[in-house]
Amino acid sequence: MATSARRDFASLLDDLFVASDKGDGIEGDEAGARPSIPFDYLSVADELHSGRIKVSAAEYREAGADLASEFAALLDHAKLALGGEEPKPEEKLPPIDPESIAAELGLDKPKGVADFGRMRRSFAFSNHPDRVAPHLRQRAMIRMQVANMLIDEAKRRAVAGARR
Structure with a gap:
């Protein structure tokens, strides 16, 4: 084999191929020897990017003609492979109506003024937009706004009730 770069x-x-055909009858230590490949990898890459290797538009279209049917x-x-899988149930979105959020917060039970801060932190820990999936962030932001509004209103009522 020539060694020209x-x-x-x-x-x-x-x-x-010629070297592998010659090696078919060799046994022993020589049988395991492999031919070396003396060429410059950078020159091969340069050849590939040189533009001298052409593919005609007709060949390109012909090769891609079956892609649609293969796809x-x-x-x-x-x-067919996924036909036996059970469909996932629809995702249950957290409610944004004030009544549901008030029930979730437990505002129907009388609370002390100190409990509202703990209630706000607990709700934020579970429902803050930064802690939910990206597709639920808008809904979480609305839930936080409604919850804060409800907590502020309940706190005002509790303070007004304590003053009387």
């Missing part, structure tokens, strides 16, 4: 890939393959077959195969 400026060789084309086809002649390199031809030399490898459809792949989708059909995926549908």
Whole structure:
């Protein structure tokens, strides 16, 4: 095999095939020897990016003609493979109506003024927009606003009731 650094890939393959055919009858230590490939990897990369390797538009379209049918077959195969799976139940979204949030906060029971801060922190810990999934952040922000409004109103009523 020649060791010239400026060789084309086809002649390199031809030399490898010839070398492997010659080695078929060899036994012992020589049987395990592999031919070395003396070429510069950067020159191969340079050749690939040089633009001298051309693919005609017709060949490109011909190679891609079956892609649509292959993709459809792949989708059909995926549908068959996933056909036995049970569909996931719809995600239950947390409510944003004030009555549900008030019930979740426990505002129907009388509270002391000190309990409202703890209630606010507890609700924020579970429902803050930064702690929920991205698709639920808008809903969490609305829930936090409603909860804060309800807690502030309940706190005002508790303070007014304590003054009387």
